[in-house]
Amino acid sequence: MEQLKTEILTGDCLEVLKNHPDNSFHLIVTSPPYADSRNNTYGGIKPDNYVKWFMPRAKEFLRVLRDDGTFILNIKEKAVNGERHTYVLQLILEMRLHGWLWTEEFVWHKKNCYPGKWPNRFRDAWERCLQFNKSKNFNMYQQEVMEPVGEWAKSRLKNLSATDKIRNNSNVGSGFGKNVSNWLNRDKAYPTNVLHFATECNNKTHSAVFPKALPRWFIKLFTKEHDWVLDPFAGSGTTCEAAQEMNRNSVGIEILAEYCDLAKEKTSKSQNRLLNNHSSVSGIGGLF
Amino acid sequence: MEQLKTEILTGDCLEVLKNHPDNSFHLIVTSPPYADSRNNTYGGIKPDNYVKWFMPRAKEFLRVLRDDGTFILNIKEKAVNGERHTYVLQLILEMRLHGWLWTEEFVWHKKNCYPGKWPNRFRDAWERCLQFNKSKNFNMYQQEVMEPVGEWAKSRLKNLSATDKIRNNSNVGSGFGKNVSNWLNRDKAYPTNVLHFATECNNKTHSAVFPKALPRWFIKLFTKEHDWVLDPFAGSGTTCEAAQEMNRNSVGIEILAEYCDLAKEKTSKSQNRLLNNHSSVSGIGGLF
């Protein structure tokens, strides 16, 4: 079997991605720098300039993403002048004009969001995970993220009611009665578009990143083993770490050298285990 | 004390509201007909025409809302052609151009969302509750919606790191650090902008578009007793019923006569109960 690769590249993804071929990634999942934060990088993007700053990068993402791939964008607008800023809304509209399909908007419910109090708003306990695609026929492996059903099912499934059977079989004689058998052994259900993940607030080195569970969930849902995952704003490398643990190849791009070091350290730890048996792994030229 | 009023008016709110004076409502909370649904009323609004249909009504809402009032709009875009439609995003942008402030976006998490399975998406378990205001200085009674502190919150506060506390104090010198220490001894906490309400979908009581708990929450948060609440798309009168139970005056407008009858029945029942007890409907030591 092929050697798994995890690459951390330093630089602005707008430039770095130019070295990557078209249609090469199955999934892009990222949490870009929010407007007005990370002032020392990317020139400190102001909310009003966010769309303009993001779009050329989105164009590169569109190019390197496979036609059956998915782009997950974790983002949330900040409150400016007492209002929610509109740059995320405008970004969605703009991306659609440039060929992206806005397939879905997942809500990441942050169960343990930061405490605080303001006179005119409550704590912000959710972020958007926007799903974009290049085509309607994208890969989705729903069974990989099924969850245990609620308590109600235990009693419910003891006896299937007559109406359940009636409703399932309905009138048309076309289909098999397969639903009933599915239900009888069912202990898992498909999730919804609301995700409940706690933030990892004890992370001292790199705050404000998403918890590893978040990229892990989307990697499970949209890729198979040995597929290629890209995080163009890799930060401390959470996405690449998750990808590596799940036997996916990945590329992480990060403009800040210190974060790159962190990311490399994270991902090389696991790789060292591999390296005991094999030869070199990372190496920029060897990827494509 | 003044007699409490609950009015159900039949007609299109665009017309009916013309008879109402400026600056008369403290809160507008409503769930308008979603695009492509309720085909027999309002001409069956197509997604592409939604903003155009909504805006003249939004203009009336702006007029009748008090300067310190709030407009809560419960809405969710549908999936069209494999994509989320953008009419809600465009509506937000358009309303801002016409004088509304987009203060906040609450997420209503529907724990018991509609079942189903599709190859390209999961069940939709959330809707938007968009908060609009006329001014930054709107009324908000946060203490009225405080919730019991869950176990997770207790552990979260225990684990506040030293740097967390330092940052709290330094950021907003006026009250933030103080509030954190207050939290430690509280058994109640302020909620977040994610609301968890199950839909009321059983057949006995006439099912409402949103559960009564939803308007109730916003009425508590944004009005005092005897304030005026408006629901311009009243449906079966859930908002007015909630308002009445909480000693708020309310006006509900609904275009469908049959829904109006339902709404009148709901709200007259409670009034009869109160009237039978004689004395002022809104007596302080009365129902609540």
Place this chain on the structure above:
DNA sequence: GTTCCGCATGAATCGATAG
């Protein structure tokens, strides 16, 4: 009286079929 358990229902969405 409690608790348990059966069960209809819902702002849904897709794909196939019909006009």
Place this chain on the structure above:
DNA sequence: ACTATCGATTCATGCGGAA
């Protein structure tokens, strides 16, 4: 080709009758 209708899919909730 484009639009309208229809069937299939599926999960959590609260009511009400039963134990």
